[in-house]
Amino acid sequence: MKILSLFLFMVLSAFSMNAQTIIKGRITDSVTSSPVEDANITLSEEGSTIISDFTVSGKDGEYSLTYKGNKEKITVTVSGFNLRKQSRTIENQSQTLNFLVEEEEIRLNEVIVRAPKIRQSGDTLNYNVAHFTGQEDRSIADVLKKMPGIQVHNDGTVLYQGRAINKFYIENLDLLQGRYGIATNNISARDVATVQVMENHQPIRALVGKEFVNEAALNLKLKESGKGAFFLKAQAGVGVSPLLLSNELLGMYFTGNMQHLSIYKGDNSGRDITGELQSLYTFREDKMGIDDLLSIIELSPPSISRQRSLFNDAHTGTVNHLNKLNKEYILTTNLNYLHDEIRREDYSYLEYFLPGAETVEIREEINNLACRNLFNANFNLTANTDTYYLKNDLKLSGEWDRHRGDIFSDELPVSQRLKSPDYSISNLFDLVNTKGGRTYRFNSFTGYKSIGQTLTVTPPVFDQLFPSETDLISTGQHLDLSAFETRNKLSWSRDGRFSIRYTAEINALTHKLNSQLEAYYSPGILSGDSLKNNIRYDYWEGVFSASTHYDITSTMNIMLTLPLRYLFLYRENNGNSSESFLYLDPSMIINWQISPSWSSNFLYGFNRHIGGIQNQYTNPVMVNYRSLMQNDGKLEKSRRHNLTWMLGYKNPFSSLFGSMHVFYTNNRSNLLYNYDYNGIFTTKSSVEKQNTNHNLYAGASIGKEVDAITSNISWNISYNGNHSEQFILQQATGIQVHTVTLSPRIVIRISPFATLQYSSIYSWMKSRIDVATIHIPSIKTWSQQFNLNIFPTGRMVISFRCDYFRNSSVQDGNRVMWFGDIGLKYKLKKIEFLLDWNNVFNVSHYFASSFNEMGRYYYSYKLRPMELLLKLRFNIL
Template sequence: MKFRCVLYCLFLVSSLSSQTLIRGTITDKKAGQAVDAATVSLYALRCNRILAYTQSDEKGEYQIVYNGKQDSLTLAVAGFNLKKVVKDIANESQTIDFVVGDEVISIKEVIVVAPKINESGDTLNYNVERFKDETDRTLKDVLRKMPGIQVLDNGMILYQNNPINRFYIEDMDLLKDRYGIATNNLNPNDIATVQVLQKHQPVKALKDYEPSSDAAINLKLKKSAKGVVLATAQLGAGASPLLSSNELVGMYFSKKIQDLAVYKGDNSGRDVTGELNSLYSLEPEVRNLDLLHVLKPALPAVSQQRYLFNDAHIGTVNHLQALKNHYTLSTNVHYAYDEPKRENSTETDYYLPGDSSLKIRECNFSRLYQNRMDANVELNANTDDFYLKDRIKAEGRWDKENGRIFTGDSIREHLDNPIYGLSNQFEWVKTDELHMFKVTSFAGYKDMSQTLEVSPVLYDGILPSATSEMAWMKQKARMKDFTAANSFTYGRKGAVVQNYSLDFNVRIQHLKSNLLLVDNTVETAGGDSLSNDLKRESYEWKLHLAHSFTLGSNMNFHLFCPVRYLLVRERDNAAGGKTHASHYLFVEPFLVLEQRISAYLSSSLNYSFSQEVSGIEEAYTGSVMTSYRELLRNDGIRDRQKQHTLWWILDYKSPFSSMFGSFTTYYTHTRSRLLSEYLYEGILMRKSTLQHPNNIQSLFSDLVIGKDLDAIKSSFSLKADYRYNRSLQILQGMISGYRSHAVSLGGLFHAKLNRKVIFDYKIRGTWNKSLFQESGLPVAPVCLLSQRLSFNWLPVKELIAGLSCEHFYNDAIRSGSRNMWFADLNLSYTLKAVEFRLDYTNLFNTRRYVSTVFNETGRYYIEYDLRPGEILFRVRFKLL
């Protein structure tokens, strides 16, 4: 089946008909200067039917593609105050330049309505004024209505179903990867245009050497928002329980200076800490290794505000200063504090051989104290032939968590989880007409310490006997991690763009852990089998070859072939101190075939092969108490995975009709040499590893369509996806094949029915089924449905009354109702520059949410405590 899919994709791409590419420049007749934003239209010969169109860019250049069989065509150039020029041409690829003159237009009265979306070269311009309405309070609200753009729940922005790689404000990168600060705090009334920079290479000097298929967002502000200080504040209070929601936002944007500072404090269930999420990777990083945790179930599939009991405070200060010679200096400081609380009941059925299962019932109470801060300073220069970046980042995390579990007995957990990190990234690029030189360097260090305390003592057989009933277990784990990555690249332009790079990477890790018995304040070690002292060093040399060339006028081919040698040295001081060395040679090709099928349609076919070896988290052999009922260790067997990935992306884009679509399908085949098994002794779980081939196959297909219907003042988006997974699992000693299927359908609809009524509807349904083959253990399919309906009524311009309802359905629930309903009411009144807002959430006072989740290890039945009905009154006003 997979070979048929591959052949089908290859046939589809290669069998597309040849196309006509017409390009040229448009200049002014009098001054001889380039004319931008002129509309270039392609018609059937002497016919008004438009076949394709585009606009000239800032250099006066245009490019238009036609995929058809007309022998002759008509090409026309027009624009405001430009005299229309028309030429009849043959249907063949050619260069046609235009010289245009002015035309005086005498009109009595005209109403100019700016288009919602227009395209200039690789830039799409979304007119914010045409998309926003009276209910939009932040930029994020408007972005969600723009076709082709998605905003995920975590704040990440997608264009054509792919994450953006940069977010600019007036062409400056103020916020780096934390652009949620802007989307959640910028007023859409201050923004003129949202630009999508397609095929955006953030390093200008690399545009011709390392092309990018990703997009970026750039905000163009209104003149009234430039060069002035903008400041707003909000005060909020409510009841059941005592609620508060306060914020202070200040910003300043000019040609040389940008500032954005935010403080927010909230305990009403709104996750203000999510505004500080890192939404794309800026650099190599030293990854966190959280071995220990307080056991908690998965989060419920409802709005986070329904179940989040928190007390959050965030503060962020961001400053960018333009210096001389195209240099900029930026500083970003972020701080977040939160106290999320959870209370839930769970019933877990772990699958065992045959028809048996292990049932575990728990009541969980937990409170997490999050305390996190990071700061970075960056010097940057970015021109067409030179790039420099030097970034220093410091971060700290001081998290603590308390938990209490009732399983018949009362169990207490406490986790300390501090992390300290420091890193530096340097990048230098220099280019001329034919050559490119690039040097990159990264160095980072993290110190991660964890301490998990559990009482009473649960592992009597492996720890010394306790003399006191107040004794407890203490698991200590500390990881020190130093990572360095260095690279030198040489590139050359020509018919074939060639890049050659030589990399040298180092990673040195040191993991120490020990399980102790604390009895009458005396700590007693549990023995060598309960401790680890592992040092792991990895040294990697990589030769990277990259070639790119064009195939005809509308097809590009990219070949990447990294060859890397990896040396891994491990020394376990807790197991005799012997050093074990492993050597690996990897060849990992990566192929990309891109084709522009027409002015609206483009295709990308990709293949990659990669190999990985297990890391330090799979190398330690001493037992570690990762949670109160999980005692895990590895058998010392190293795994090596080989992964083939084939994916195809088909994008449709028509700014003229405001319709966008994207279809993506991924096939992944991973070969592993190991199977992991989790053995249960009562409620305690132990991990073991078996050497057995394991082929993991997965297929994922995703379709997204977005359309703006300007005639009826509405927009919609549709999303459908299918997932298939196949692998092997071990169930208490028995190897069984596991398969899962999942289908999901959903959509969004927004409409302004008239001047007084705004309507929104969101729906998503999911069907999934799992099957264990050899074990004879079928799992019933599960159907989930969620939908949200919102009405906003504007009886007068200053007043908005809103009502929203949510419905959730889960047919896996065997007792109780499968349906859950929520409703919210809000009133908003604006008096000059002051907004008064009253929110009444959870009108039905729904206090419990029930969920059932199936996966390859078992069934999880979970009941969550939800926030009660609450009233919150807020006042938002401008300070400056």
């Protein structure tokens, strides 16, 4: 540890010696004295043509340049279209340098003006949407996928340089409060002028320059034609077979003081329209510490397009309204509702590896119906100024789900019924005030959540828990979970190059769990105290934290945090017990802007964690029809080391972006879980044993716009390695899993009348169980997607899509699978026609197979048949 500390000191000392020169100033018109926007300002060493830094003046005419070299003199040059070029050579020292510029008449026989595809202004990158939009693209999400440096996951999450964005704005306002899939999937790319990426975005203006943020935000700048009027758009779709419906109604209104976006969607064609209503922000202050415990047996979705296997009947509605009350306060209201019925018919074969040569085999035909209903409301009041910030966020949520599952296996046919209502209410208050070089902040969260679940299984299972002479009909599990939580934080800091912040926290929660396992027979109900749990879990925490933030140079800073935590835990479960803990959980962050193109971040954190109420029950709980879970009342205690290193590169002028991420986690815990098998039934219990889990992830990505071949190319590569321990039949075993993934993507315009898109994901996975005598082969999967778009006219697009899948672990002729789709789009002046022919080859099932530390898995998924769907899109207003 001493050697590491000395090394960090030497590195930081070396960095601090590398001083930065900051040149700031304003570009002003010499005649009108008004600021000049979009002037090009470059910095180079005296006598050199190599540009060391470049920027564009903002609306106020201001600019800022950085120089890291050691030459005595540097040259600053101002130029622009219709501006007379000016250059000044100055001393290499930070200073203010203003320019008075003159217009210059330019005589050209022929002028072709093209807006730059990516323009940088300070910490903001401006992507010209028109440059990246093709005739085949509809929503802004389609265009985001083509922009270098930006990635879009299948769930809609937007990433910049490999990290999820922390805010999504429309005209600099957060209308959707994290549910930005509503915007990216429904706002037309033709209505957006610019996509702005704001690097190192601090959403609280009063904390800009005081608290550094690594993540970026994304902002949509709309065209003038997309603002100031109410637009009402609709889609009507009908198809076969069976009868397909796909309908939409979209209303939106955007001005400087008001924003409104409302959508209704109804669909049974396999499109997952419910995902748009999920919050995509990775950090959520309103998250509470309880979740569902009971479930029915169902397969996870296959790794193909969701639309191929989703048999749904979904209806969603969302109303989002933002209103500026005055110059400071903004009121945002978000209302969301969904109703979704999903039917599935799948088959699974599971083979669990046990110590020695023993295995357990489970074969199941699974027919499920899930009916989900959800409503939530969010009311947000915000004031965000340079010296003052206030936010109050009130959230109400209700979800009432019903699941039915029928399983046919070698053992017996099983019917499962699950009811799972879930209700919550929470309020988050945040206040920041800056005054006299000091910053004060108060943050408070209070929430309540209730979960009630009932699982009924027919015929009865785990009947050994009940009197043998009783003729049982079914088994039932009731579970009630509730949580009340409050988290309160007060901090104050002294601002400056070397700042100190002190924080005091008081946090408390009360969790309750009541469960009863029972059996039904003709006269009544059987149960007993040994099948019930009545648990109360109270947790109080006091934290005092001191943190320092030091700007080593203008481009490098370090933050050290040292929180002292006192925890008091009180538990009721067939008796009372209490424990207290005193923890010290340090963390460190180093941010370094190496150059205008290169940036690096290093994070280290150490924290301790104690288990929650969901691992405290000592009497059995039937979590699904073939799994019984029980704990011995031991409190889980873990400690974790987290190391993160990130490196980013960007060059907007050449459209080259790249990033590298390394994450390492070392987690040490006092509990393991043991699995005992009795036929297809599994009993899971906790065992007290010290164990360590190591996880290493390393990934790199690169994206480039290649003008020579009119294409966009991206490449991602990653490695993930995990080593952990587990009990199987009372025997401890080590488990190792290694995975390598490669995923290239290219979009190329092969002629003025056609574009080709190709993407691929190749994955290699190897697992090893220390005590297993069965050889686990490596698994190699390869998926490829080809999209050819042909444009016979400016109004027509013909699309051909072909998907290829290969899984080396599938043993029969289904190792390789092909899928095909054809689409036709034709646009008149006011109506757009879309005809989709899906699953052209009429593939009926998708097969997948895998291995992991537990065993071998084989799955068969029923797919949607060949379908034809005709859709009409048109504007009502």
